[in-house]
Amino acid sequence: MVFRTRRLAVASVAALAATALVAGCATGSGGSSTSGAKGDTLTLWTHNAGNSAELDVVKKIIKDFNGSQSTYKVELQAFPQSDYNNSVVAAASARKLPCLLDVDGPNVPNWAWGGYLAPIDVSGSEVPLSAQLPSTVGRYQGKVYAFGFYDVSLAFFARKSVLKEYGIRIPTLDKPWTKAEFDSALAKLKKSGKFPYPLEMGTGSLGEWYPYAYSPQLQSFGGDLIDRDGYQTASGTLDGKDAVEWATWFRSLVAKGYLSKKSGADPNKDFLAGKSALQWDGSWNAAKNAAKLGDDLAIIPPVDFGHGPKIGGASWQWAMSSTCSNKAGAQAWLKFARQTKYFVDYAEATGTIPATDAAAQQVDGYQPGGKFSVFTRFAREYAVVRPVTPAYPYISTEFQKAVQDILAGADPEKALGQATKDIDTNLKTNRY
Amino acid sequence: MTSYLRFFAGHVGRVVLALVFALPLVFMLVSSFKPDDQIFGDLGSLRAFLPVGALSLDNYTGVFERVPAARFLLNSVLISSITVVLGVIVNSLAAFALSRMRWPGRKLVLTAVIATLIVPFETFALPLVWWINQLPLLRVNGFHLEWTTGWMDTYQVQILPLVANAFSIFFFHQYFQSIPKEIDEAAIVDGAGWFTIYRRIVMPLSGPAVATVAILTFLPAWNSYLWPLMVVQSEELRPVMVGLSYFFQLNVSWGQIMAYSSMITVPILALFVAFQRSFVNSIASTGVKG
Numbered sequence: 001m002v003f004r005t006r007r008l009a010v011a012s013v014a015a016l017a018a019t020a021l022v023a024g025c026a027t028g029s030g031g032s033s034t035s036g037a038k039g040d041t042l043t044l045w046t047h048n049a050g051n052s053a054e055l056d057v058v059k060k061i062i063k064d065f066n067g068s069q070s071t072y073k074v075e076l077q078a079f080p081q082s083d084y085n086n087s088v089v090a091a092a093s094a095r096k097l098p099c100l101l102d103v104d105g106p107n108v109p110n111w112a113w114g115g116y117l118a119p120i121d122v123s124g125s126e127v128p129l130s131a132q133l134p135s136t137v138g139r140y141q142g143k144v145y146a147f148g149f150y151d152v153s154l155a156f157f158a159r160k161s162v163l164k165e166y167g168i169r170i171p172t173l174d175k176p177w178t179k180a181e182f183d184s185a186l187a188k189l190k191k192s193g194k195f196p197y198p199l200e201m202g203t204g205s206l207g208e209w210y211p212y213a214y215s216p217q218l219q220s221f222g223g224d225l226i227d228r229d230g231y232q233t234a235s236g237t238l239d240g241k242d243a244v245e246w247a248t249w250f251r252s253l254v255a256k257g258y259l260s261k262k263s264g265a266d267p268n269k270d271f272l273a274g275k276s277a278l279q280w281d282g283s284w285n286a287a288k289n290a291a292k293l294g295d296d297l298a299i300i301p302p303v304d305f306g307h308g309p310k311i312g313g314a315s316w317q318w319a320m321s322s323t324c325s326n327k328a329g330a331q332a333w334l335k336f337a338r339q340t341k342y343f344v345d346y347a348e349a350t351g352t353i354p355a356t357d358a359a360a361q362q363v364d365g366y367q368p369g370g371k372f373s374v375f376t377r378f379a380r381e382y383a384v385v386r387p388v389t390p391a392y393p394y395i396s397t398e399f400q401k402a403v404q405d406i407l408a409g410a411d412p413e414k415a416l417g418q419a420t421k422d423i424d425t426n427l428k429t430n431r432y
Numbered sequence: 433m434t435s436y437l438r439f440f441a442g443h444v445g446r447v448v449l450a451l452v453f454a455l456p457l458v459f460m461l462v463s464s465f466k467p468d469d470q471i472f473g474d475l476g477s478l479r480a481f482l483p484v485g486a487l488s489l490d491n492y493t494g495v496f497e498r499v500p501a502a503r504f505l506l507n508s509v510l511i512s513s514i515t516v517v518l519g520v521i522v523n524s525l526a527a528f529a530l531s532r533m534r535w536p537g538r539k540l541v542l543t544a545v546i547a548t549l550i551v552p553f554e555t556f557a558l559p560l561v562w563w564i565n566q567l568p569l570l571r572v573n574g575f576h577l578e579w580t581t582g583w584m585d586t587y588q589v590q591i592l593p594l595v596a597n598a599f600s601i602f603f604f605h606q607y608f609q610s611i612p613k614e615i616d617e618a619a620i621v622d623g624a625g626w627f628t629i630y631r632r633i634v635m636p637l638s639g640p641a642v643a644t645v646a647i648l649t650f651l652p653a654w655n656s657y658l659w660p661l662m663v664v665q666s667e668e669l670r671p672v673m674v675g676l677s678y679f680f681q682l683n684v685s686w687g688q689i690m691a692y693s694s695m696i697t698v699p700i701l702a703l704f705v706a707f708q709r710s711f712v713n714s715i716a717s718t719g720v721k722g
Contacts, residue, residue, distance in 0.1 A: 043665075045665070048681075049499075049667070049678050050498055050499060050677070050678025050679055050680075050681050051681040052498070077665050077666065077667070078667065079661075079665075080661075080674065080677035080678050080680070080681075081677075081680075081681060082680055083657075083658070083661050083677065086658065086661055086662055087661055087662060087665070089558075090557075090558065090561045090661075090662035090663065091584075091665070093558055093561055093562055094561050094562060094564075094565035094582070094584055095565070096565065096582070096584050096665075098665075265684075265686070266472075266684060266686070269468075269472060273472070
């Protein structure tokens with residue numbers, strides 16, 4: 001018994017010592033307010049793990065930068081895109097953010113507001129910010145937090161031969177389809193019996209695709225995700241008359257059998273296989289479509305539903321963390337990266353729209369008059385950036401839920417009303 | 433004749449049920465040898481489940497070119513195995529104390545442990561990240577050891593938070609209850625201490641429970657996705673499930689996804705087949721259904 005008591009005492013002391021050790025160290029460097037660099041070796045995070053095309057460009061810039069000078073060294077850590085944001089949020093909460101990171105354009109205001117990002121100064125770099133497409137520069141409250149090398153654009157893809165066969169006008173930039181024309185085209189295509197669902201809009205894809213793809217149509221109807229005058233309420237814009245009209249029309253696409261409630265796993269494959277006649281998709285699939293369909297491919301501007309054709313703006317951009325312990329090194333990398341040749345490399349590798357005219361001149365298909373140059377005009381003339389507010393991630397989630405409900409048959413007015421109510425509550429609670 | 437018909441109908445029913453569960457796995461395995469176009473082309477017919485057409489190992493080659501699959505597999509085997517071993521030890525010890533030893537408040541503690549089952553991991557994932565970032569860490573730096581703080585980006589951060597498990601404790605507790613307590617009393621009379629009773633008597637009698645907890649601990653450790661994604665930044669430390677998300681980028685290759693999925697499913701199937709008998713016995717004897 002004495003032996004057992006002694007063992008218990010030893011164990012208790014050991015446990016106490018371990019607890020004390022943990023507690024003692026908890027006040028140590030874990031509370032450090034800087035991260036992302038060990039001396040002049042900086043860490044860089046990107047969302048491109050598994051996407052070798054874009055990842056190779058990032059690697060090339062890093063290699064060139066590391067070889068161009070002897071002061072700083074940048075090390076790469078690549079994450080899969082699907083939950084990249086979760087990794088960043090977790091790292092931010094643990095104060096373990098890297099010095100350099102990429103960020104999806106619509107998230108820049110939220111991450112800036114949340115204190116993840118620091119404003120950047122890239123003056124003096126080869127490419128001035130003023131030369132970029134406006135949607136490729138991430139700003140918040142008048143400061144620049146990020147810049148991107150490319151943007152993407154939405155468009156309808158179709159086969160010219162199919163449109164011709166059913167007497168459907170091929171729209172142009174100067175004369176896009178009106179709502180009546182679009183509805184009539186869908187009716188004709190459905191009536192042909194050749195397409196189970198003539199329109200493909202990626203309804204099976206979740207996440208940011210929903211606000212990116214569908215909120216421009218809402219905006220073309222006259223609604224919006226939030227009242228952009230002060231960004232203090234969604235009331236009147238997301239649940240107003242125009243927004244309800246859009247949602248009712250959107251629901252009718254499913255009801256009339258024009259659009260699948262939930263598209264297949266790979267909508268672009270379905271379009272190329274002829275299962276759908278019209279695909280609302282991103283410019284990133286343009287080269288693949290052109291390779292498969294050749295001159296039969298029609299790249300069609302967005303429909304003018306009454307307030308002009310609209311598409312979403314802003315794609316992935318580069319930023320510097322606020323906790324970076326070597327901001328000079330991070331700025332040096334950002335400035336170094338801003339060379340036209342890298343804007344070209346990015347656009348070529350990813351099939352996206354080069355962010356500057358100088359780069360566009362060098363990218364096949366994007367030169368003035370090139371087969372993909374329309375995308376640059378779409379981005380310049382139709383792009384609407386998603387709301388520049390820290391509340392955007394919440395707005396995005398609420399919009400996704402509302403659209404899902406509407407597709408599933410919910411009353412459009414009620415679904416948008418609920419989303420509006422939730423967004424307004426969130427705005428009030430957080431006092432953005 | 434009637435009993436023969438009943439026997440035959442029962443067999444047909446079981447075969448149909450087996451096919452329902454097996455066909456998705458067959459589809460995955462067969463598709464892993466087909467090019468993408470053929471996978472989609474075969475979808476509308478029985479060919480989707482048959483190894484026909486242009487079969488090759490191209491998807492498997494592609495997997496190894498796209499992700500460090502061997503490294504991810506090794507990491508998952510390591511993380512899951514250690515989690516299982518520690519999980520069995522820690523949870524059975526806790527259950528032993530709650531089930532066999534008499535001390536005030538043990539029912540309250542058991543209730544509290546069971547109550548934690550209703551708290552989803554996602555709700556405390558972020559606070560846990562903050563907490564593990566405060567823990568002391570002994571690291572090898574070159575040729576010497578150094579104390580640092582924070583467990584982010586390590587193997588142990590992927591193991592230790594998964595070790596203590598309320599369901600495993602409850603499961604062991606239920607199983608231990610079925611072992612007669614008179615055995616403990618006899619052992620105490622013979623001079624055995626509690627740890628000897630645990631190690632020499634209770635655990636050797638709890639083989640099925642150990643097998644079940646091993647499987648139930650292995651599965652979430654193997655399938656772990658959100659947690660490693662949040663706490664591990666270095667590619668060389670990532671497990672297989674994080675690797676799966678590498679394939680869901682632009683221009684998804686479904687053949688490669690099927691190949692990778694086949695590679696990471698085989699160890700799970702092997703484990704289940706190895707412990708199948710014990711697993712079923714144990715579930716039946718404890719009356720606990722997962």
